[in-house]
Amino acid sequence: MSLTAPPKIKLKGRRNMALARARSIASRIAQAVLLLLAVIIFNFVLIHLAPGDPATVIAGESGGTTPEQLETIREAYGLNDPIFIQLWHYLVKIFQFDLGYSFYFGQDVTALIGERLYPTVLLAGTGMFAGLILGTLLGVIAAIKPKGLLSYFVTVIALVGFAAPVFWTSVLLLLALSITLPLFPVQGMNSIIVSPDAIPQIWDTTLHLVLPATALALIYVALYSRTARTSMLDVLDSDYIRTAWAKGLGGKVVIFKHALRNAVLPIITLFGLHVGALLSSVVLIEVVFNWPGLGSLLLESILRRDTPVILGILLASSVLVIIANLVTDVAYRIIDPRIAISGGPQ
Amino acid sequence: MTFTRRTTQTSTHAARRSRSASSHLLRPVVASLAALTLVLGGCAAPSALVGSSDDTLIYGTGAIPRVLNPAVQSGLATATTGTQLFASPIRLSKNLEPEPYLAESWEEAEDGKTMTLHLVEGAKFHDGQPITSEDVAFSLNVVKKEHPFGANLFGPVTSVDTPDEQTVVINMSRRHPALLTAMSPPFLPVIPKHVYGTDDTVTDHPQNAQNVVGSGPYKLRSHLEGKRIVLKKVDDFFMPNEKAPQQVLVEIISDENTLALATEKGEIDMMTSNTPSILSRLDDVDGLTVADTGYEGLGALTWLGFNVESENVSDKRVRQAIAYAIDRDYLINKLHRGQIEPATSPIANDSPYFDDSLPTYDRDLDKAAKLLDDAGYTTDDQGNRFTVQLDYDPLSAEMSSSIAETIKANLKDVGITVRIRSSADEPTWGNRVANYDYDMTLDNVWNWGDPVVGVERTYLCDNIKKGVLWANMSQYCNEDVDRLFKKAASAPDEESRKATYAKAQRILTDELPVLPLENQQYRNIYSDSVKNAPNGPFGIMSPVLNTSMEG
Numbered sequence: 001m002s003l004t005a006p007p008k009i010k011l012k013g014r015r016n017m018a019l020a021r022a023r024s025i026a027s028r029i030a031q032a033v034l035l036l037l038a039v040i041i042f043n044f045v046l047i048h049l050a051p052g053d054p055a056t057v058i059a060g061e062s063g064g065t066t067p068e069q070l071e072t073i074r075e076a077y078g079l080n081d082p083i084f085i086q087l088w089h090y091l092v093k094i095f096q097f098d099l100g101y102s103f104y105f106g107q108d109v110t111a112l113i114g115e116r117l118y119p120t121v122l123l124a125g126t127g128m129f130a131g132l133i134l135g136t137l138l139g140v141i142a143a144i145k146p147k148g149l150l151s152y153f154v155t156v157i158a159l160v161g162f163a164a165p166v167f168w169t170s171v172l173l174l175l176a177l178s179i180t181l182p183l184f185p186v187q188g189m190n191s192i193i194v195s196p197d198a199i200p201q202i203w204d205t206t207l208h209l210v211l212p213a214t215a216l217a218l219i220y221v222a223l224y225s226r227t228a229r230t231s232m233l234d235v236l237d238s239d240y241i242r243t244a245w246a247k248g249l250g251g252k253v254v255i256f257k258h259a260l261r262n263a264v265l266p267i268i269t270l271f272g273l274h275v276g277a278l279l280s281s282v283v284l285i286e287v288v289f290n291w292p293g294l295g296s297l298l299l300e301s302i303l304r305r306d307t308p309v310i311l312g313i314l315l316a317s318s319v320l321v322i323i324a325n326l327v328t329d330v331a332y333r334i335i336d337p338r339i340a341i342s343g344g345p346q
Numbered sequence: 347m348t349f350t351r352r353t354t355q356t357s358t359h360a361a362r363r364s365r366s367a368s369s370h371l372l373r374p375v376v377a378s379l380a381a382l383t384l385v386l387g388g389c390a391a392p393s394a395l396v397g398s399s400d401d402t403l404i405y406g407t408g409a410i411p412r413v414l415n416p417a418v419q420s421g422l423a424t425a426t427t428g429t430q431l432f433a434s435p436i437r438l439s440k441n442l443e444p445e446p447y448l449a450e451s452w453e454e455a456e457d458g459k460t461m462t463l464h465l466v467e468g469a470k471f472h473d474g475q476p477i478t479s480e481d482v483a484f485s486l487n488v489v490k491k492e493h494p495f496g497a498n499l500f501g502p503v504t505s506v507d508t509p510d511e512q513t514v515v516i517n518m519s520r521r522h523p524a525l526l527t528a529m530s531p532p533f534l535p536v537i538p539k540h541v542y543g544t545d546d547t548v549t550d551h552p553q554n555a556q557n558v559v560g561s562g563p564y565k566l567r568s569h570l571e572g573k574r575i576v577l578k579k580v581d582d583f584f585m586p587n588e589k590a591p592q593q594v595l596v597e598i599i600s601d602e603n604t605l606a607l608a609t610e611k612g613e614i615d616m617m618t619s620n621t622p623s624i625l626s627r628l629d630d631v632d633g634l635t636v637a638d639t640g641y642e643g644l645g646a647l648t649w650l651g652f653n654v655e656s657e658n659v660s661d662k663r664v665r666q667a668i669a670y671a672i673d674r675d676y677l678i679n680k681l682h683r684g685q686i687e688p689a690t691s692p693i694a695n696d697s698p699y700f701d702d703s704l705p706t707y708d709r710d711l712d713k714a715a716k717l718l719d720d721a722g723y724t725t726d727d728q729g730n731r732f733t734v735q736l737d738y739d740p741l742s743a744e745m746s747s748s749i750a751e752t753i754k755a756n757l758k759d760v761g762i763t764v765r766i767r768s769s770a771d772e773p774t775w776g777n778r779v780a781n782y783d784y785d786m787t788l789d790n791v792w793n794w795g796d797p798v799v800g801v802e803r804t805y806l807c808d809n810i811k812k813g814v815l816w817a818n819m820s821q822y823c824n825e826d827v828d829r830l831f832k833k834a835a836s837a838p839d840e841e842s843r844k845a846t847y848a849k850a851q852r853i854l855t856d857e858l859p860v861l862p863l864e865n866q867q868y869r870n871i872y873s874d875s876v877k878n879a880p881n882g883p884f885g886i887m888s889p890v891l892n893t894s895m896e897g
Contacts (some may be wrong), residue, residue: 053773
C-alpha cells in the first residue's frame with residue numbers, strides 16, 4: 001500500500017499540472033483573440049481619423065477630377081458611410097476571413113498579402129536567423145576574452161550597427177557589392193527573366209537574397225552580439241562554470257554547453273520581441289532592394305491610403321507577433337526546464 | 347595508472363562532449379541552411395518571368411498603375427502601358443503636329459465645327475474583332491464622360507456620327523483647336539464597344555486592369571499589380587512594327603535611386619526621370635544615354651501656388667515681393683545642377699503658346715522690401731514682417747523639401763518667416779490644399795500638351811471647386827482671364843490663339859495666383875541596346891513602334 005501510494009500522488013500531480021497548462025494555454029489564446037480585436041479596432045479608427053481619403057489619391061494621380069467623379073469613387077468604396085458603419089462592415093468581413101478589396105490595386109487583399117508574404121518571410125527569416133547566429137557567436141567569442149581585440153571589434157560592430165540607418169547601410173551595400181564590385185544584383189528577388197530550371201532559379205534567388213538579408217542581419221548582429229557578450233560574461237562568472245573548469249572539462253563544452261545554454265535566455269527574449277519590430281526594418285530594406293514583399297506593399301499602401309491593405313498587413317503582422325511570443329514561451333521551456341516546472345516566465 | 351586511466355577517460359569524455367557541443371551548435375545552422383535551401387527551392391518570386399530575354403525592352407518605372415485603360419484614368423502610370431495597349435485616331439509628331447494612326451486622313455469643316463475622320467482598313471482589336479467607327483465614337487463619349495479632363499478634351503463635342511464603318515464625323519458647338527491633340531494616344535484610346543459597352547460602367551470594368559482587350563501594337567500578357575506588366579507584340583498590327591521589340595516589360599521599382607542603380611547595372615533597359623541628380627549622374631555612365639529631348643507635350647512645371655484668400659498672401663504685391671525674394675539662380679544652377687530650366691509663365695517653355703517676353707522676377711531684395719512696405723507689412727524690432735505657412739506635395743518630397751528650405755531661407759532675408767508643413771502622405775496634402783487650408787504650396791502640374799487641357803483649369807472662376815485636387819485651388823478669379831481663355835479655346839487660327847494666350851499670361855504673371863519656378867525636364871535614360879528610344883512629345887506615353895532592341 002505504502003509502496004503504491006507515491007505513484008498515485010505523482011499521477012494526480014501530473015494531471016493537475018496538465019490541467020493547469022491547458023487552462024493557461026486557453027487563457028493565452030483568449031487573450032490573443034481579444035488583443036487582436038483591440039488591434040483591429042484601434043488600427044481602423046486611427047487610419048480613418050487621418051484627413052483625406054483614397055478618392056483624393058485616385059483623383060490626384062489623374063491630375064484632377066470632377067466633384068461628381070469624386071463622389072462616385074467615395075460611394076463605390078463606401079467611404080461616405082459613418083465610421084461606425086464602416087467599422088461594423090469591416091469586422092463582419094474579418095470574421096468571415098475576408099480582408100476586403102484593395103482600393104488602389106483593385107485586387108482581393110488576402111490574395112495580395114498571400115503573394116507578398118513568402119518573399120517577406122524568406123528575407124526576414126534569413127536576415128534574423130543569420131543575425132542571431134552570427135551575433136551570438138561573436139558575443140560569445142568576445143566574452144571569452146573581454147579585453148581582447150575581438151571584444152573591441154564586436155563593440156565597434158554593435159555601435160555601427162545601432163547607429164547606422166538601415167536604408168543607408170543598404171545603399172552602401174548596393175554601391176559597394178553591386179555597382180563597384182558587380183557581385184550581386186541590384187534589385188528584386190529574381191532576375192527579371194529567369195531560367196526555367198530549378199537549380200539556376202535557386203542560385204538566382206540566393207544571389208538576390210544576399211544583400212538585403214545582410215542589411216537586415218547587420219541590425220541583429222549588433223544587437224545580439226552585445227547581449228550575448230554581456231550575458232556570457234555574467235554566466236562565465238558563476239560558481240557552476242568555475243566548477244566545470246575545475247572538473248577539467250574542455251573549453252568548448254564549458255562555453256557552448258554549460259555557459260551558452262544559460263546565457264542564451266535573454267537573447268531568445270529579445271528575439272521574440274524583435275519579431276514585432278521586424279516589419280519596420282523590412283519595409284525600408286524591401287523598398288531599397290525592390291524586394292517584392294509585404295514591407296514595400298505596406299509603404300505603397302500607406303502613401304496611397306489604401307486602407308484595406310494597410311489593415312490587412314497590420315493584422316497579419318499582429319498575428320505573427322502573437323505567434324512569435326507563443327513560440328518564445330515554448331522555446332524558454334525547452335531550453336530551461338526549470339521554467340516549465342515553475343509554470344513559465346513571469 | 348588510475349590517474350592515467352582517469353585522465354584518458356576524462357579526455358575521451360571531454361572530446362565526446364566537445365563533439366557533442368559542436369554538433370549542438372552546428373545543428374541549428376545546418377538545419378537553417380537546409381530549410382533555406384528547401385524554401386529557396388520553391389522560388390521563382392511571384393513576379394519572376396520564366397523564359398528568354400531576347401528582343402525584350404525592359405522599362406523601369408516607379409509609377410504604379412491602378413488601371414491600364416487611359417480612357418478612365420490620366421497620368422504617367424496608366425498611359426505608359428495604356429498607349430501600348432490601345433491605338434488612337436491621331437499621333438503627334440516631334441513638333442506636336444498630328445500624324446495618321448487609326449485615322450489615315452481627316453478634314454475639318456470651314457467653320458471648324460465638324461471634323462471627319464477616315465479610319466484605316468484592316469485594323470483589329472486584340473480579340474480579332476474589326477475596329478470600326480462605332481468603337482471610335484463610343485471611346486470618345488466614354489472619355490468625355492469618365493476621363494478626369496474629359497470636359498476639357500471634348501467639351502464642345504455635341505455628337506459623333508458614324509455614316510459607315512470607316513468614317514467618323516465629330517460635330518461641335520464651336521471651333522475646337524485642341525481637338526487633334528485630344529485625339530492623340532495619352533487621351534483617346536480606342537476601346538472595343540463590344541467589351542466595355544456592357545452593363546458595367548467603364549470606370550469599374552474588370553478588364554481595365556486584367557484581360558485587357560486593346561487596339562494597340564502590344565497586347566497584355568500578364569499584370570502583377572504593383573510589380574510588373576508584360577506586353578507581347580501584336581503580329582498582325584495594321585502599321586509596320588517588324589523592328590519593334592517582341593516583348594515590353596514594365597518593371598515597377600518604387601525607389602528611384604534603386605531604379606537608377608538597376609539601369610546603371612544593365613538590369614533595366616530604359617527609365618524616365620525628372621530628378622536632376624539622377625539625370626546628371628547617369629549622363630556620365632558609359633553605355634547609357636540621357637536623351638536631350640522628349641516629353642515636351644507634358645509641360646511639367648513646378649510652381650509655388652498661393653491661396654489668394656489667405657490673409658497674408660491675398661495682396662498681389664506680397665506675392666510679387668515673394669517672387670523677387672526667391673533666388674532662382676540658386677534653385678536652378680546650384681540646387682538642381684543646371685538640369686532644369688527656369689519657368690516664367692504658367693505655360694511651359696516648350697509649348698508653342700509660351701510667351702517669352704514675360705517678367706522674370708530676378709532676385710531683387712530692395713524691390714521685394716518696398717513692395718512689402720507698400721502693402722503695409724512693415725518690419726518689427728527683430729526685422730520680421732509676418733509668418734506664412736508652406737506645404738509641399740509628399741509624392742515629390744525629395745525635390746520639393748529642398749526647394750521649400752531654399753524658399754524659407756530666401757524669404758527670411760525680407761523678413762518673412764516661413765513655417766514648412768510636411769504631409770505624411772498624398773491624401774493629407776491633397777485634403778489640405780483642395781480645401782484651402784494653406785497659405786502657399788509647392789506643386790507639380792502638367793500642361794498636358796494644350797492649354798485647354800492642362801492650363802486653364804488652374805485659373806477659371808467656375809473651376810473653384812472645394813475638395814477637388816488640381817482644380818482652381820488658388821481660388822483666383824479674374825473675368826478678363828476667363829474671357830481670354832475661352833476666346834483662345836475657340837480661336838479661328840493659331841496666330842490669334844497665341845496672341846490671346848499671351849495676354850492671359852501677362853495678367854497671370856502680374857497677379858501671380860501661382861508663381862512658376864521651374865520647367866521640369868523629363869528625360870528617357872536608356873542603354874546602348876535601345877535604338878530609336880521614344881523621345882517624342884509624350885515620351886514613353888506613346889506607342890514604341892519605331893523603337894528596337896539591338897545587341
